[in-house]
Amino acid sequence: MAYEKTCPNCENTMKTIPAGVSKRTGRPYDSFDVCEHCNPKKGKSSAPKSDNTEVLNALRENYKINQEILREFRAFSKIFSEKNEEKAE
Ligand SMILES: [Zn+2]
Numbered sequence: 001m002a003y004e005k006t007c008p009n010c011e012n013t014m015k016t017i018p019a020g021v022s023k024r025t026g027r028p029y030d031s032f033d034v035c036e037h038c039n040p041k042k043g044k045s046s047a048p049k050s051d052n053t054e055v056l057n058a059l060r061e062n063y064k065i066n067q068e069i070l071r072e073f074r075a076f077s078k079i080f081s082e083k084n085e086e087k088a089e
Pocket of ligand 1: 007008009010011012035036037038039
């Protein structure tokens with residue numbers, strides 16, 4: 001008895017993920033349907049389990065730094081575009 005669900009977004013057949021325990025969080029989860037088209041696998045994370053916290057912290061730190069850089073970059077590009085506007089006039 002085939003039991004298939006279609007994605008409400010792209011109408012592709014959704015893949016049913018059987019219930020199990022999350023390798024990432026160690027928590028059990030119910031079976032659910034996932035559209036591989038709309039939710040491509042995020043795999044390729046080669047971080048070893050024991051380093052998860054460290055990796056997460058590093059990512060957070062990285063994110064913070066990125067936000068700072070982004071802010072500076074925005075301020076910088078604002079000055080830059082203002083200068084360009086002056087030139088244009
Ligand atoms: Zn989809």
